[in-house]
Structures are given as structure tokens and as C-alpha cells.
Amino acid sequence: MQIKQTIQAYIGKRQTPLISLFHIVVLLLVLTQIILSNFVDFNDNGAISSNVIKFYGTWSHIVTGLLLAPLAVIFILIEFKKYGLKHFYPYLSGDNQQLKADFAQLKQRKLPEPESKGIAAIVQGLGLAALVLVLLSGTIWFYAWTTGASWAEDMQEIHGLLTGLVITYFFAHGLMGLWHIFYSAYKSNEIHR
Numbered sequence: 001m002q003i004k005q006t007i008q009a010y011i012g013k014r015q016t017p018l019i020s021l022f023h024i025v026v027l028l029l030v031l032t033q034i035i036l037s038n039f040v041d042f043n044d045n046g047a048i049s050s051n052v053i054k055f056y057g058t059w060s061h062i063v064t065g066l067l068l069a070p071l072a073v074i075f076i077l078i079e080f081k082k083y084g085l086k087h088f089y090p091y092l093s094g095d096n097q098q099l100k101a102d103f104a105q106l107k108q109r110k111l112p113e114p115e116s117k118g119i120a121a122i123v124q125g126l127g128l129a130a131l132v133l134v135l136l137s138g139t140i141w142f143y144a145w146t147t148g149a150s151w152a153e154d155m156q157e158i159h160g161l162l163t164g165l166v167i168t169y170f171f172a173h174g175l176m177g178l179w180h181i182f183y184s185a186y187k188s189n190e191i192h193r
Contacts, residue, residue, distance in 0.1 A: 014114070019082075022075040027170075029068040030131075034167055036061040037160075046145065046152060062142065069135045076128050083116065088125025090117035111183050120180070127173055130165035137162050 015023065039057020041049035048058045079088075086093060098117040105112040106119075114120035137159040144152035 019078065022078065026072055026075050029064060030166060030170055032064050033061060033068065034170065036064060037163065065138050069139060072131055072135055076132065079128065087116045087121050088128065111180060123173065127169040130169050134159065134162045134166045
């Protein structure tokens with residue numbers, strides 16, 4: 001089976017087409033934001049840099065962020081409605097049974113299947129929380145910047161720090177997901193050994 005078909009088959013079993021579409025759109029917008037963040041620049045007065053690349057990079061980052069925010073909120077609300085909060089954050093209510101079972105499988109050098117309240121769901125919940133924090137801090141920073149608030153620069157720094165969480169999650173979640181997809185395909189002989 002080809003790589004693209006392997007990924008599509010795995011995701012098709014676990015996500016509805018709507019969730020897959022939101023997943024892809026949010027993924028692409030987050031990646032765009034990560035790239036554009038390298039071109040964001042303001043002068044000491046809080047104005048966008050006059051450098052052409054940084055000027056358009058900054059505005060592209062802002063506009064993409066304003067587009068990403070409502071789409072991500074819709075995606076998160078769909079996920080919470082479908083699975084509930086306990087699926088992603090079982091430890092908040094002391095429900096660690098599936099997490100313990102997943103760790104027991106890892107100790108036996110077995111990759112646990114994605115289960116509700118398990119490692120995969122918890123990792124996804126942490127990513128959703130990181131995304132909310134970055135979107136919220138970016139929105140608050142944008143408000144502070146457009147209103148000329150004295151704390152706008154501090155909010156921009158907080159937003160930048162929180163972005164590190166999303167960048168870490170973006171790459172770790174992607175690599176873990178691909179590992180799981182190909183491991184599962186290998187186990188079921190979809191990829192020849």
C-alpha cells in the first residue's frame with residue numbers, strides 16, 4: 001500500500017470526513033502561522049516594520065490568525081461535543097485507568113491503540129489546550145495592539161512564548177501520528193515486512 005493510501009485508510013477509520021477536513025485546514029493554517037511568525041516585526045513604537053517582507057509577513061500572520069481562530073474554535077467544539085471533556089482530560093476527575101493500561105502496554109514494548117482517556121486522547125487534549133492558549137493570547141494581543149494599550153508588547157511576548165507549545169505539539173503529534181499509522185499498517189500486514 002502506498003504512503004498516501006495508508007494514511008488515508010487509517011484516518012478514514014477514525015475520523016469523519018468533516019473532522020478530517022477541519023484537521024487538515026487547522027494543520028495547514030497552524031503551519032502557515034509557524035512559518036509567517038518568522039517575518040513578524042514591530043518597531044519600538046509598536047508599529048509594523050516598514051521592511052516590505054516583514055510588513056506583509058506581519059499582516060499575513062495577523063489575518064491568518066484571525067481566520068484560524070474561529071475555525072479552530074469550531075473544530076474544538078465539534079471534538080468536545082463528540083467525545084466530551086473526560087475523553088481528553090480524564091486525569092482531572094481522577095480517571096487514570098486507561099492511561100495506566102496504556103503505560104503497561106508501553107512497558108511491554110507494545111504500542112497502545114488510541115482509546116478514549118488514553119495516552120493518544122490525552123496528548124490530543126493537551127494540543128487542543130495549547131491551541132486555545134495561543135489563539136486566546138494572540139487575540140488579546142491583537143486587541144491590545146489595535147487599541148494602543150500599554151501592555152500590548154507584554155502580551156505579544158506571552159503569545160510568542162505560548163506559540164512554543166503549539167510548535168512542539170505540532171511536530172510531536174505529527175510524528176507520533178505517522179508512527180502509529182505505519183506501525184498499525186505494519187502489524188496488519190498492509191505494509192509488507
